[in-house]
């Protein structure tokens with residue numbers, strides 16, 4: 001199957017079955033989302049959702065966060081991964097939001113990437129979820145599922161290369177949704193260690209399935225791994 005057909009089949013399935021996907025992070029405004037996304041690096045959304053209420057009660061706006069030290073933030077996020085680094089990032093993020101952006105979360109990828117703890121993936125999530133821009137954030141799920149399905153070439157070995165290929169073939173109006181579809185599919189069906197192909201609705205357009213099961217290959221392909229995904 002050619003790549004455009006795989007895309008069409010993948011998009012048609014989700015457009016018809018999950019037309020309004022949402023991030024599983026809980027947030028009420030752009031400030032809360034960017035804090036949650038910073039905390040979610042290498043951590044589950046479930047864990048982040050657990051720590052957010054107490055964190056936001058103590059630091060409800062960028063102004064309270066800007067006035068806090070990393071040591072004061074740490075106890076509220078000690079159960080997420082890399083709490084020391086993230087506490088430092090949040091303290092710096094609060095200060096920069098207040099000092100450089102008037103207490104508002106900026107709306108461009110370039111400005112967002114100036115914030116401590118905010119890489120390209122986080123910036124893409126914010127502009128996509130908050131500002132409805134056609135940005136594709138590539139996390140470990142998006143990277144893995146795109147490769148398994150065959151939506152990207154095997155030569156796309158970095159998150160940026162995957163992002164560019166996905167954007168090339170995804171209609172602009174569904175880019176933000178496609179990001180969520182790939183994440184949810186990777187989280188619940190096309191899981192990292194053992195993809196649940198037996199219950200997957202995309203076997204007829206999946207490159208991994210085609211190579212490993214449909215044509216009875218002599219040597220199964222290993223699942224791709226993503227490195228340095230922030």
Ligand code: SF4
Pocket residue numbers: 148149189190191195196197200201202203206207208209
């Ligand atoms: S068929 Fe298997 S490998 Fe392909 S997308 Fe579905 S779960 Fe993943």
